[in-house]
Structure formats: structure tokens, C-alpha cells
Amino acid sequence: MKLNNLKPAAGSTHSERRIGRGPGSGLGGTSTRGHKGAKARSGYKKKIGFEGGQMPLQRRLPKFGFKNINHVEYKIVNLSTIQVLADKGITTIGAAEFAQAGIAKAGQLVKVLGNGTLTAKVEITANAFSKSAEAAITAAGGSAVKQ
16 A cells, blocks of 8 residues: 555545536536526525524523632532542642642632541641531541642
8 A cells, every 4th residue: 555546435436516507417507506596506604593574593592500709619529539549648638639630621620528527637738628628527536728
């Protein structure tokens, strides 16, 4: 196989339709655009969502909800996940360890929640802690440090 003898698989390509090249081609005359009207003319552009005058979908559906600009999005990490990291021998857990374990991406805010049990003594650095998680970490002899 060489560059000069490469060709596409049989049946995978089609010859280009030559529109508007006379009546003998079968695609002359109106050039597949039908008869007259805005769509037949050059420069035609329809509005996005236009449905021929029918009330468009985006106007038929009701508006609802809002986006709270003060909402802070946290990546949730439970105590059970921290226990798995502790079982691997990690005693100091921070943003770098979360990123390395694939739990949270770099720069993501992390909140530790109290789901699961924690028996290992670990020092955890995160952006937020739930009260139950903080209590469980200190009960196990570790420390919860807010970033």
C-alpha cells in the first residue's frame, strides 16, 4: 500500500450533484429549489425555531425556575471514601490527594459529608464539612481543616 494507490472503499463515496447545469442533467431549471418564494432565492435565511408561522416550541412551553447566582457547587466526598484512602496508607488528605485518587478535579471545591464510618486517624483539608462528618473525624482522632 502506497500513497499513490490509496482510494476509498467501494460504495463509500458518491459523485457530487451538479445543480443548475441545464435541463439535460435533470437538476437544471429551478435547481432543486421548487418554484419561486423566499426559499428559492439567494440570501434566504429562516429564523431559528421558526415553524412556518405556527407558535414555535420555545414559545409554547412555559418558563420556570431560576439560576441562583450565589449558589456554590461542591464536589461531595463521604467518610466511606476517605476510609478507603486511609486504608491505602494516606494519612494527610487534601486537594492533591483527592485529584490523584480521581475523586475531585484540581480547583474543584470539596465538601466532606458524614455518610459511612471512619476509623482511621486522618488529617483532612477541604473547603467545607458537614457537622456529622466533622464530629466523626475528630472522634476518630483526626482533624478537619477548612481551606
